Amino acid sequence: xxxxxxxxxxxxxxxxxxxxxxxxxxxxxxxxxxxxxxxxxxxxxxxxxxxxxxxxxxxxxxxxxxxxxxxxxxxxxxxxxxxxxxxxxxxxxxxxxxxxxxxxxxxxxxxxxxxxxxxxxxxxxxxxxxxxxxxxxxxxxxxxxxxxxxxxxxxxxxxxxxxxxxxxxxxxxxxxxxxxxxxxxxxxxxxxxxxxxxxxxxxxxxxxxxxxxxxxxxxxxxxxxxxxxxxxxxxxxxxxxxxxxxxxxx
Ligand code: COA
Numbered sequence: 394x395x396x397x398x399x400x401x402x403x404x405x406x407x408x409x410x411x412x413x414x415x416x417x418x419x420x421x422x423x424x425x426x427x428x429x430x431x432x433x434x435x436x437x438x439x440x441x442x443x444x445x446x447x448x449x450x451x452x453x454x455x456x457x458x459x460x461x462x463x464x465x466x467x468x469x470x471x472x473x474x475x476x477x478x479x480x481x482x483x484x485x486x487x488x489x490x491x492x493x494x495x496x497x498x499x500x501x502x503x504x505x506x507x508x509x510x511x512x513x514x515x516x517x518x519x520x521x522x523x524x525x526x527x528x529x530x531x532x533x534x535x536x537x538x539x540x541x542x543x544x545x546x547x548x549x550x551x552x553x554x555x556x557x558x559x560x561x562x563x564x565x566x567x568x569x570x571x572x573x574x575x576x577x578x579x580x581x582x583x584x585x586x587x588x589x590x591x592x593x594x595x596x597x598x599x600x601x602x603x604x605x606x607x608x609x610x611x612x613x614x615x616x617x618x619x620x621x622x623x624x625x626x627x628x629x630x631x632x633x634x635x636x637x638x639x640x641x642x643x
Contacts, residue, residue: 398427405442405590406583407435407488410449417455417497418448425475432482442590442597444486445582446509447493450575451517456500462527463635465626480533480615483508484608489589489601493582494518495575504533506568507542510601511589513582514560515575520568521557528630530621537614542567 397413409431411418420428428446435441448454457476483490483505492506495515503520506512524531531539531552539548543566550556551566560572573581589597625631 395423417452419458422475436487451496453494453498454502466632504535507538512569514569515578518560527634
């Protein structure tokens with residue numbers, strides 16, 4: 394249990410809100426576990442017809458907590474368990490997922506969006522995947538899904554060169570469905586979730602499963618990425634990058 398993730402159910406919609414504003418919603422192990430539990434139980438619940446993933450004003454999430462990455466850089470296997478549960482739960486979630494993105498969506502904050510079905514972004518949204526600059530590699534199936542969504546060259550610029558995207562470009566590249574004023578993000582995402590929840594649930598589930606195809610290809614890619622990511626975490630390049638982040642304000 395953590396107070397940094399708030400899960401609520403209303404009108405067939407499960408809202409999973411990341412809520413660690415002082416750290417821009419950087420994801421701790423406990424937060425991954427709470428989100429995973431909420432996704433898994435949503436999949437098994439007839440009452441839940443749509444999942445809404447949200448953050449706080451100014452922060453969807455700044456990605457994995459870099460303090461945990463630093464620990465993982467020093468302790469073999471330290472990262473494996475929570476992310477190893479979270480990513481398959483995201484891929485296997487049987488309910489449509491809507492995301493409400495205000496502010497920063499960094500690392501997994503962006504790559505989790507490749508698994509969502511409908512994404513609302515604020516004009517303040519900032520999408521960034523600084524994996525390579527941190528000595529890491531793209532994760533969460535993004536090495537497969539981003540080139541498909543954006544095209545190879547745009548995906549290279551985004552995932553490898555680490556050039557961030559604003560909301561307008563993210564919409565142009567197919568990462569988000571609609572861009573609204575920051576204060577309207579939650580309401581518009583809820584409106585979309587309600588629209589989906591009001592559709593015949595069986596028809597939605599079948600349509601979605603047909604469109605997504607077998608999860609095996611994505612899960613296999615995640616396994617491949619995770620193996621290399623784990624090795625990269627232990628690299629001197631990565632450790633130096635994490636230390637530089639925490640030293641930047643000193
Ligand atoms: N892990 C741990 N702490 C983080 C964090 C992360 N991923 N992202 C932000 N924080 C913390 C900062 O250390 C800071 O804490 P402090 O107030 O105790 O110093 C607080 O959140 C606010 O962040 P700050 O950098 O001051 O806000 P900003 O608006 O200037 O910048 C970001 C926001 C997200 C652009 C910037 O914090 C950032 O680049 N974070 C790292 C993102 C990242 O690399 N994630 C991993 C991707 S694989």
